[in-house]
Amino acid sequence: MGASVMSDQRLPRGDDTIAYRTREGRGPGVVWLGGFRSDMMGTKAEALDEWAASRGQAYLRFDYFAHGQSSGDFRKGNISRWRDDAMAVLDERTEGPQILVGSSMGGWISLLLARARPERVKGLLLIAPAPDFTEDLLWTALPPDVQQQIMSQGEWLQPWGYGEPPCPITRQFIEDGRKNLLLRGPLDVRCPVRILQGMKDPDVPWNHAVRIVDKLPGNPILTLVKEGDHRLSTPEDLARMTAVLDQLLAEVR
Secondary structure, three states, X not given: OOOOOOOOEEEEEOOEEEEEEEEOOEEEEEEEEOOXXXXXXXXXXXXXXXXXXXXXXXXXXXXXXXXXXXXXXXXXXXXXXXXXXXXXXXXXXXXXXXXXXXXXXHHHHHHHHHHHOOOOEEEEEEEOOOOOHHHXXXXXXXXXXHHHXXXXXXXXXXXXXXXXXXXXXXXXXXXXXXXXXXXXXXOOOOOOEEEEEEOOOOOOOHHHHHHHHHHOOOOOEEEXXXXXXXXXXXXXXXXXXXXXXXXXXHHHO
């Protein structure tokens, strides 16, 4: 059994701080990157902590700027800022080779990190990955009047499920997303990639995962879960996630 999870720790980032938790253990380390408006205390992140404890694996999870326990104004958040948060955590709070587990938006951030830090990122497990979602899954689905409101007024409040209040979608968020698009050409990611994708995902359609596979070099492996939703958090989903991670770790040692 690994060491106990530490209480929330803080990484200074300008005037704000990024909350994170670590578990000491053997490498390669595993880093959890959550989704848009998610946090490090979600079902999958917690399941990975239990998995890491059971095998003595090094594990780190964190909250992006303006997510979870981290500070910041959500309206000022964007893909570049959250990418840089993840980069700072990777650079300053981990050592040696790492496996990134990215869920939804975390899949986009993970791909950006793998491209920027190929010497550190040795494998990716992407769960319902959503690269380019600001443009391809959000913007293009908005009615013209809502697009106009965002561009002219700077913000639109998107109704949000999961029992949460509406989400502010800002002009700067959309425009920044366009600076980080990945699927317009080949994905220069050289590490092994595994993708888990639900076929009944209402937020990220399964053909988006197929598009990612088509852009990746080598032999990425896509597992489609016929009855899977976006969260992929049932006991069966969690067991599948850790089994794939076991296989990936064995491959990259």
